[in-house]
Amino acid sequence: MPASSSSPRPRARGPRRRLDLAQVVAAAIARVDAGGPEALSIRGVALDLGVMPNAIYTYVADRAELEREIVDALLSRVDLRLLDGPAADWRARLVRYSLALRTVLLAHPGAAVLFMSAPMTGAHALAVGEGLLAALVDAGLDDTAASRGEYLVFVYMLGSVALEIAETDGRPPLPPEPARIAARRAAFAGIDAATHPITARTTDVAAGWISGEQFAWGLERVLDGITAAR
Amino acid sequence: MPASSSSPRPRARGPRRRLDLAQVVAAAIARVDAGGPEALSIRGVALDLGVMPNAIYTYVADRAELEREIVDALLSRVDLRLLDGPAADWRARLVRYSLALRTVLLAHPGAAVLFMSAPMTGAHALAVGEGLLAALVDAGLDDTAASRGEYLVFVYMLGSVALEIAETDGRPPLPPEPARIAARRAAFAGIDAATHPITARTTDVAAGWISGEQFAWGLERVLDGITAAR
DNA sequence: ACCTGAACACCGTTCAAGT
DNA sequence: ACCTGAACACCGTTCAAGT
Numbered sequence: 001m002p003a004s005s006s007s008p009r010p011r012a013r014g015p016r017r018r019l020d021l022a023q024v025v026a027a028a029i030a031r032v033d034a035g036g037p038e039a040l041s042i043r044g045v046a047l048d049l050g051v052m053p054n055a056i057y058t059y060v061a062d063r064a065e066l067e068r069e070i071v072d073a074l075l076s077r078v079d080l081r082l083l084d085g086p087a088a089d090w091r092a093r094l095v096r097y098s099l100a101l102r103t104v105l106l107a108h109p110g111a112a113v114l115f116m117s118a119p120m121t122g123a124h125a126l127a128v129g130e131g132l133l134a135a136l137v138d139a140g141l142d143d144t145a146a147s148r149g150e151y152l153v154f155v156y157m158l159g160s161v162a163l164e165i166a167e168t169d170g171r172p173p174l175p176p177e178p179a180r181i182a183a184r185r186a187a188f189a190g191i192d193a194a195t196h197p198i199t200a201r202t203t204d205v206a207a208g209w210i211s212g213e214q215f216a217w218g219l220e221r222v223l224d225g226i227t228a229a230r
Numbered sequence: 231m232p233a234s235s236s237s238p239r240p241r242a243r244g245p246r247r248r249l250d251l252a253q254v255v256a257a258a259i260a261r262v263d264a265g266g267p268e269a270l271s272i273r274g275v276a277l278d279l280g281v282m283p284n285a286i287y288t289y290v291a292d293r294a295e296l297e298r299e300i301v302d303a304l305l306s307r308v309d310l311r312l313l314d315g316p317a318a319d320w321r322a323r324l325v326r327y328s329l330a331l332r333t334v335l336l337a338h339p340g341a342a343v344l345f346m347s348a349p350m351t352g353a354h355a356l357a358v359g360e361g362l363l364a365a366l367v368d369a370g371l372d373d374t375a376a377s378r379g380e381y382l383v384f385v386y387m388l389g390s391v392a393l394e395i396a397e398t399d400g401r402p403p404l405p406p407e408p409a410r411i412a413a414r415r416a417a418f419a420g421i422d423a424a425t426h427p428i429t430a431r432t433t434d435v436a437a438g439w440i441s442g443e444q445f446a447w448g449l450e451r452v453l454d455g456i457t458a459a460r
Numbered sequence: 461a462c463c464t465g466a467a468c469a470c471c472g473t474t475c476a477a478g479t
Numbered sequence: 480a481c482c483t484g485a486a487c488a489c490c491g492t493t494c495a496a497g498t
Binding site: 113126127129130133144146147150151152156158159191196197199209214223224225 | 346357367373376377378382385388389390397427432439444448450452454456458459
């Protein structure tokens with residue numbers, strides 16, 4: 001085992017040779033966490049790893065592939081076993097997995113945008129898809145409805161979180177939910193009730209669109225809709 | 231009226247002074263249409279308008295504001311009156327507006343990603359929101375359910391189109407839908423039935439996730455879910 | 461008010477060369 | 480196989496200056 005230095009270890013700088021893909025992806029996620037979405041760059045990752053920019057191309061073909069690897073890595077951080085369980089619990093399984101995915105994405109808001117660019121590739125996306133399908137089959141859907149429903153759930157989860165994060169600066173930790181809701185309520189203050197009457201009288205609800213409560217509510221409605229015609 | 235030159239007019243180059251915001255936004259959309267999402271740049275727009283890069287900052291504060299203007303401009307191209315109509319037709323109104331929005335976004339795929347970055351600002355977004363709310367109130371929902379439902383429909387429309395476009399190169403015209411479905415079916419060919427049994431037997435459905443038919447199906451399920459508990 | 465000129469601090473990517 | 484050195488063709492943005 002390595003001698004554990006008691007000195008405050010320097011932060012992953014220094015010329016450490018022999019990288020691997022996992023280190024590159026981890027450095028990229030750390031970079032986005034520190035500097036927000038626009039901090040992601042091949043050159044920046046190389047700098048953090050103490051390596052010349054083009055060394056990164058040993059591990060990814062281009063920036064787009066790095067982004068796909070980030071998506072797959074974050075997806076792997078959500079416990080797939082949350083989708084397991086008795087058939088009768090299909091709904092609870094889908095809900096708890098969705099909430100866990102949302103939590104992981106909110107913890108890495110700068111990377112969440114990437115999920116709207118190429119989410120369906122990657123080994124982990126395939127595994128998540130199979131898990132969603134299994135839950136929907138357990139709900140009593142036929143194969144066609146389960147597959148269509150799977151995509152609808154995907155669209156809901158990813159779209160919802162992306163829009164929620166779009167209103168932030170993408171740098172964790174995000175302000176607590178009550179603060180973000182309060183900021184939205186303030187922004188809605190100037191709505192003209194003459195031209196937008198319904199919007200004007202529902203600003204309190206709209207302020208909470210980015211809440212976990214709305215996320216759960218929307219998911220339940222989606223699941224209602226998918227299973228209504230069973 | 232201006233003398234109409236019969237010569238094949240040169241393409242918007244040349245030193246035309248006195249720009250305005252509309253020209254800048256139009257040039258930006260044209261640029262994304264021609265070169266895909268990564269072709270969008272302040273410098274590129276300036277080049278197309280025959281102006282120095284920093285001249286653009288007379289009309290937008292930064293790149294992010296240009297992107298918001300693009301979103302608002304595209305939103306304005308979808309006829310809001312599609313949301314008007316008899317209360318009993320609330321469902322048809324929502325469906326035809328959604329389909330029209332999808333059509334506009336698919337015609338400008340490189341710009342569609344921007345809708346996931348800051349869609350709820352802008353004057354046109356507000357007007358669309360009021361229209362969605364009116365349709366949902368006509369559906370018999372109370373104010374709270376209508377507002378929550380409005381956001382769910384927004385998430386669905388924008389998330390759906392964004393994921394669909396994520397699989398393309400973002401340059402119009404996109405390949406026709408049957409070709410895109412066939413390409414997806416081919417990509418699904420290698421699925422391992424042992425590890426992903428349900429996925430493997432539903433690849434034909436999954437190939438069609440990006441179809442207009444799935445889009446309409448998903449919207450109907452969302453509307454079912456929203457109105458189920460009325 | 462609106463534009464130019466010039467600069468600063470960045471990008472992604474490629475190629476040849478070293479080990 | 481994996482990295483460096485050096486270059487190419489780009490970025491967004493700022494500042495001072497001109498009209």
